[in-house]
Amino acid sequence: MPDLKEREKSTFLNPYVIQMDKLADSLGHLSDTFLRLADYRRTFTKEENEDMFRRVTEKVCENCENKEGCLGERRLVTYHMMYEILCAVEEYGAELNVELKRRLQKQCILAPRFLRETLETFESAKQRLVWNNKLVQNREGYAKQLENFAKTIRYTTRELDAGIFEDEHLEKKIKTHLRKSGVKMLSSVFYITPNGKYEIHLTIKATKGHVIPVKELAAEVGNLVGRIMMPEQGERPIVGDEYCTVTCVEGARFHTLQGIAKIGKDCDRISGDTFLLTDLPGGKKGAALSDGMGAGEEAFRESTMVVELLEELLDAGFPVKTAIQLMNTALVIGREEVRFSTIDVCLFDLYSGECEFVKAGAAATFIKKEDKVEKIHSAALPIGVIQDIEIDTQTRELNSGDFVIMVTDGVLDALPAARQDSLMSQFISEADMQNPKELAHHILERVLECSGEKPVDDMTILVIGVWRI
Secondary structure: OOOHHHHHHHHOOOHHHHHHHHHHHHHHHHHHHHHHOOOOOOOOOHHHHHHHHHHHHHHHOOOOOOHHHHOOOOHHHHHHHHHHHHHHHHHHOOOOOHHHHHHHHHHOOOHHHHHHHHHHHHHHHHHHHHHHHHHHHHHHHHHHHHHHHHHHHHHHHHHHHHHEEOOHHHHHHHHHHHHHOOEEEEEEEEEEOOOOOEEEEEEEEEOOOOOEEHHHHHHHHHHHHOOOEEEOOOOOOEEOOOOEEEEEEEOOOEEEEEEEEEEOHHHOOOOOEEEEEEEEOOOEEEEEEEEEOOOHHHHHHHHHHHHHHHHHHHHOOOOHHHHHHHHHHHHHHOOOOOOOEEEEEEEEEOOOOEEEEEEEOOOOEEEEOOOOEEEEOOOOOOEOOOOOOOOEEEEEEOOOOOEEEEEOHHHHHOOOHHHHHHHHHHHHHHOOOOOHHHHHHHHHHHHHHHHOOOOOOOEEEEEEEEEEO
8 A cells, every 4th residue: 555655646747746746755865865874983993993003003113122022922912001091091181090101111111102102193083083973963964954955845845736726717717808908928827825815827928019017917817816916025016028927916914014123232333133024925924033142243144144044945935944944954064163043033924814933042022912911932942052953833813903022132131030021021011102113112212221221232122013904
């Protein structure tokens, strides 16, 4: 009986979808191959110990008058002496105990040189062992990256296969109507998103002498399919006399407005906090806040790199947890020193009103509702610390008029340790303004007033308000 994956593949009809699934399988197999290669080693193998013994004796014993005895009938005794030195160095460092030194001097007439060469050979072999383990760590990182790519491709493959549909009658209806409006249609693709919303991709051009506003075109298409349609965010404003592909999407039920308030450590002009606000595929709005390690310009560069890479991955269609895991692996395997950044993400579904909160080392997020303030906490580590990272995700349903308040650690750390959450909730609940920017600045002013001193860390407050259209 075929397994689930084979049964799923048997349902694929689109040759491009089939090819994408084959690509995902290849990446998965390559990931498995990387993971099956050499594993971490904490100690030397028998062969490596014997090789070190050979290297030491070749340098020390070549012209020694006791060579035949030490490397002949007493070879095993000499080998054990070197092995004892290696074990002692591994556990206690280069300073050997007095008893071991006395035994070495009694056994070897070139004891100081034998000891020096043994220590140098050991350090060289130890360095190779460290680099070998570093290569294993990097290989595991690349394997995880490949597996994440494979999972994303499989997810996208199944999403596309489930969502793309053909409707010859609808295609003919749109083509005929657009021709009457001065638009020539070359092809069309109909797609239903996972939340049941229409996307219609039209490859079109205006006939000679016409210029068609895309907003009016989307409205006409919406009338034909019986849904409210509009141009995709960032779509071109007009269609000219050259073929282009425009995307019409179903109108969202919600929209967002946002405001930001921030101040650098010691009132510095440069802050190590960076924020992101972006429109994403599938009718989503993304907001992210990153706090780089430390403060100032270096922390700013680190957090900026994180949010820019996150935006690219999310815009390309990567699930948010996969995107963060990819960034974490890249930060861990790409450098010797540990440099971490927190990442705090809110993904607003403008169709349903749901918001997904995704955190890695980030401070609490607050939701201001009509009658209460809710806190979203996380215990996850920042990205860039360890290779296997846990990412906290929670989902909440938002109503029209709700506010999401995202803050960096510097904001909460400016408040008394035992009352951080309660004071922030108090500042938020007492504020009656409806403008997100005014609310962000009001909260920052209350925090600075409460601390009574210059900021000892970068402070950023990002407020996003949600309203029904």
